[in-house]
Amino acid sequence: IxxxxxxxxxxxxxxxxxxxxxxxxxxxxxxxxxxxxxxxxxxxxxxxxxxxxxxxxxxxxxxxxxxxxxxxxxxxxxxxxxxxHPEGGIAILRGTLAPDGAVLKTAGVPTNMMMFKGYAKVCDSEEEALRLVMNGGLKEYDILLVRYEGPIGGPGMPEMLQITATITGMGLNDKVGLITDGRFSGATRGLCIGHVSPEAAVGGPIALVKDGDVISIDVKSRRLELEVSKNELDTRRAGWKPKYKPFKGVLSRYVKLLKSYMDTSVSQLS
Incomplete structure (x- = not known):
């Protein structure tokens, strides 16, 4: 369907x-x-x-x-x-960071963060992101970007439960943003944007983000923008190589066959 x-x-x-x-x-x-x-x-x-x-x-x-x-x-x-709230709890965002869409649970977003601009702190896994947060690596106006956690990169699109719980527990959920190509639970609080597509593992713009890049979010207008020029992104893409986790067996086959989750086809198996 x-x-x-x-x-x-x-x-x-x-x-x-x-x-x-x-x-x-x-x-x-x-x-x-x-x-x-x-x-x-x-x-x-x-x-x-x-x-x-x-x-x-x-x-x-x-x-x-x-x-x-x-x-x-x-x-x-x-x-x-x-x-x-006059509208429901889900918003679909699009923009230069998520051309195929991203998902935000608006009901958990503080009013002061419905329009937000911050600086990227990039991590290539949830584990790396958790270490950064626990070591005090996040400050106000940072946007933690966790990539390679999508259907292919994860693999399987794991839930970013530990990192969201840690950010909330440290009292940062109304000060920082979180963006990922992974997914969230229904209890997420704060400016947590998931399902970013295309995911990093297939070369989506999220794979090209660097520390310090400016990201702007406008929930009302449904926009998610990476404020980096097209020329700069083209230069970064020329040097980009995909990162795959060293799984074997079924998971290895899964990664090779799965398409990005925003596509209507789940896999290339006949």
């Missing part, structure tokens, strides 16, 4: 953020959400945005399933007319 990446951005712009939950930068947990009415209550609040006639596994339509549902605690599930 060919699903354009822009669809996720279009839906997010139409559907407001109305759940005040911890994983989205809010206050309440999943038990509170359940007590407030849970998924049926949430869907009933969003009913004007849903196709209520679709049949579900219950044998009833979606509209029938949520007909009696009510929101029992407005502190947890806000009204669609009084949302926490």
């Amino acid at each position: 060919d699903i354009p990446l822009e669809i996720f951005d279009q839906v997010s712009r139409r559907v407001p953020h109305i759940c005040n939950l911890i994983g989205l930068g809010g206050r309440y947990d999943m038990l509170d959400f359940h007590i407030a009415g849970g998924i049926p209550a949430l869907l009933s609040e969003l009913k004007d945005l849903l196709y209520l006639d679709v049949m579900t596994v219950t044998g009833k339509t979606l509209g029938e399933n949520i007909r009696e549902a009510k929101v029992l605690d407005r502190r947890v599930i806000h009204s669609i007319d009084s949302p926490i």
Whole structure:
């Protein structure tokens, strides 16, 4: 199924953020959400945005399933007319650093970082990035760029859990940015941009970034720009060589056959 990446951005712009939950930068947990009415209550609040006639596994339509549902605690599930944020929690960014797109969970981004410009601190693995952060290598207005962690470079596009947790634990999540061709968990906080495509292992622009390069991020305009001239990037590309981790067996075969994850084909296997 060919699903354009822009669809996720279009839906997010139409559907407001109305759940005040911890994983989205809010206050309440999943038990509170359940007590407030849970998924049926949430869907009933969003009913004007849903196709209520679709049949579900219950044998009833979606509209029938949520007909009696009510929101029992407005502190947890806000009204669609009084949302926490007017747009949803996902943004698809594009620009010179991510021509094929990148993904940001906007619900976890501090207000002061919705438009941000910083200086790249480049690491070629999560392990290298973790050492840099633990040794005090990040300061305000830095953007930690972790590459070669995509589907091919990882391989398998590993989750950048350790590095995001460490940045948050050190109180830096409202001071620095994080950009990667890897992925994040749903509990990420801060300006954390993942799924950058094309990934570094296939020669995407993220592979050409150097320490100190200026990167600008404009969440509202959905832009992710590497402020380096085309001539300079062409010079860097001429000297670039891909980096592959020394895996054997199945992982080695996987790396050779997999295409970048933004492509509609998963592999070249017939």
